[in-house]
Amino acid sequence: AQSVTQPDIHITVSEGASLELRCNYSYGATPYLFWYVQSPGQGLQLLLKYFSGDTLVQGIKGFEAEFKRSQSSFNLRKPSVHWSDAAEYFCAVGARNNDMRFGAGTRLTVKP
Amino acid sequence: ETGVTQTPRHLVMGMTNKKSLKCEQHLGHNAMYWYKQSAKKPLELMFVYSLEERVENNSVPSRFSPECPNSSHLFLHLHTLQPEDSALYLCASSQDPDLGYTFGSGTRLTVV
Numbered sequence: 001a002q003s004v005t006q007p008d009i010h011i012t013v014s015e016g017a018s019l020e021l022r023c024n025y026s027y028g029a030t031p032y033l034f035w036y037v038q039s040p041g042q043g044l045q046l047l048l049k050y051f052s053g054d055t056l057v058q059g060i061k062g063f064e065a066e067f068k069r070s071q072s073s074f075n076l077r078k079p080s081v082h083w084s085d086a087a088e089y090f091c092a093v094g095a096r097n098n099d100m101r102f103g104a105g106t107r108l109t110v111k112p
Numbered sequence: 113e114t115g116v117t118q119t120p121r122h123l124v125m126g127m128t129n130k131k132s133l134k135c136e137q138h139l140g141h142n143a144m145y146w147y148k149q150s151a152k153k154p155l156e157l158m159f160v161y162s163l164e165e166r167v168e169n170n171s172v173p174s175r176f177s178p179e180c181p182n183s184s185h186l187f188l189h190l191h192t193l194q195p196e197d198s199a200l201y202l203c204a205s206s207q208d209p210d211l212g213y214t215f216g217s218g219t220r221l222t223v224v
Contacts, residue, residue: 036215041217043217044204090155103154104154
């Protein structure tokens with residue numbers, strides 16, 4: 001079965017600085033990969049997804065992620081972080097059998 | 113509002129009570145899910161319904177009982193819960209696993 005690891009539990013960046021959140025996956029076939037964001041007291045919102053084609057995918061809110069098969073990674077990036085980006089971010093790997101596995105999440109704090 | 117509505121938003125119940133969580137989607141999706149989100153743990157998939165039939169039950173205790181009367185509604189019936197069942201319960205729906213899931217805002221459950 002597929003699995004996801006997010007190595008960083010908590011990251012703090014200054015507003016305006018660049019951001020990279022790490023995600024590593026394990027799956028035997030070509031995975032479907034997702035990043036979600038969760039604000040306090042809310043559900044998860046889909047930021048972007050990858051399942052084929054261009055390995056650099058663009059999402060909402062200025063986020064992008066790059067699929068690197070050789071590294072089994074799907075890291076999330078943003079060139080300039082805004083205070084409103086403070087939230088919990090989840091990487092997920094899906095399969096055709098409706099079994100999506102989530103990482104433990106990375107909490108992002110943005111310093112003024 | 114994401115298109116997936118969960119009620120109630122908050123619920124406090126005693127260990128001997130019986131209550132139900134409700135999830136509703138009018139996105140035309142054909143699969144619905146219950147997830148449990150506990151502090152510092154990955155999201156746990158509890159139940160999957162596809163075309164109103166349960167396709168997965170991840171060894172969830174019998175004190176949790178799902179019901180999917182039609183493709184737009186999903187319930188989670190609760191009885192004789194334990195304090196460790198306190199968590200955020202998230203409902204999600206999807207039309208195709210490739211496209212990701214749409215999540216509701218969750219029900220914050222506290223068992224006392």
